[in-house]
């Protein structure tokens with residue numbers, strides 16, 4: 300069977316967690332391939348809301364196994380807390396969750412370095428979630444990181460100390476205060492806890508499953524516009540969030556990739572710094588934030604809100620090879636009589652383009668909008684034909700512009716508020 304990939308086409312928080320949970324019964328395995336606890340994936344069913352940071356969103360489905368892949372950066376302390384929160388649901392987490400020995404460990408000092416680097420950036424700060432993501436990937440690429448499999452080695456304590464000493468040396472030049480013994484005590488405890496899980500060579504596991512005919516879904520974190528190569532650098536995260544990242548982050552060859560599900564909201568949001576052409580600083584932006592409850596699932600920060608950006612989506616679809624689109628949070632736009640969609644950008648020299656210019660971080664572009672009729676009613680029903688005409692026209696316009704079919708529409712946070720087309 301093929302490896303399907305589900306990922307965000309915008310700046311994250313598109314609703315990936317909800318849809319992975321909805322799709323999970325169709326899959327034997329769900330696997331995270333990049334990012335770490337900077338992710339906050341929300342699932343809602345039976346009146347309960349769950350937010351997952353490191354654990355794949357297939358965890359609530361009985362017959363789905365879940366993998367934390369080699370491309371992930373894992374914080375044992377956050378992992379332990381997350382597992383603790385799941386305990387009351389009587390899930391058999393230990394038998395269904397597998398962690399790659401090649402996933403990179405986030406140490407307490409990585410989190411401190413994240414803080415130090417952000418502080419040093421002053422006005423130009425990225426708006427990191429401060430979970431230690433950047434410094435951990437830096438150590439991975441710098442070939443000095445520690446990996447999950449290393450915790451089983453008798454030399455782990457020395458290797459941990461060696462890397463921590465390097466970090467402490469850097470931290471000496473920054474004004475970050477911390478209580479290292481306390482941080483280390485919880486880290487050591489969490490590492491012991493992690494040892495009680497199934498630590499595996501996940502690339503063998505996944506390839507053997509695919510060969511056997513199992514269905515595997517790769518769950519992206521963040522979004523394509525936060526990708527380290529293709530996002531609005533330097534206002535990005537430190538991993539490849541795009542479809543190709545699933546190959547690196549799981550050890551699956553490109554020829555095995557099947558569907559690429561590209562998720563987007565019916566509008567745009569971004570949390571943290573960086574260019575956001577359609578951002579609304581007015582009442583409309585505030586209304587979208589309120590209706591969409593646009594506050595970060597990981598940090599609680601208010602998300603920046605704006606209209607849908609088609610040039611940005613076209614770019615993401617190209618980079619990812621999205622084969623189907625899933626449109627989320629249509630209900631958030633119920634309140635509007637008219638809705639705007641950005642079709643082009645106007646550049647400084649007066650020309651229009653539907654491409655993202657390299658210079659976007661320093662030379663802001665002006666969005667060119669098409670105005671559309673809003674549906675302005677509460678969304679109800681279970682089929683596409685139950686949806687109001689104006690919403691269907693909005694979706695059909697987007698499809699025509701993007702050249703990829705919208706196969707799913709979400710109109711509420713609950714599992715059931717989902718329409719397959």
Ligand code: GDP
Pocket residue numbers: 307311312313314315316317338339340341342343590591596627628629630631709710711712713
């Ligand atoms: P993720 O990071 O992509 O998994 O998305 P988040 O969980 O960070 O943010 C999406 C938010 O929107 C969560 O609070 C979801 O419960 C919520 N959500 C998902 N789909 C819908 C939808 O169709 N309508 C509304 N109103 N909320 C939704």
Ligand code: IMO
Pocket residue numbers: 307310311312313337338339340425426427428429430432433519520521522525534535536537570571572596
């Ligand atoms: P999910 O998976 C939205 C943003 C941060 C910051 C930048 C870098 O829930 O969609 P980092 O902590 O990675 O160094 O932060 O990326 N960011 C996210 N924004 N959703 C996320 O994840 C994000 N993960 C990181 O706000 O701007």
Ligand code: MG
Pocket residue numbers: 311312313338339340341596597
């Ligand atoms: Mg999120």
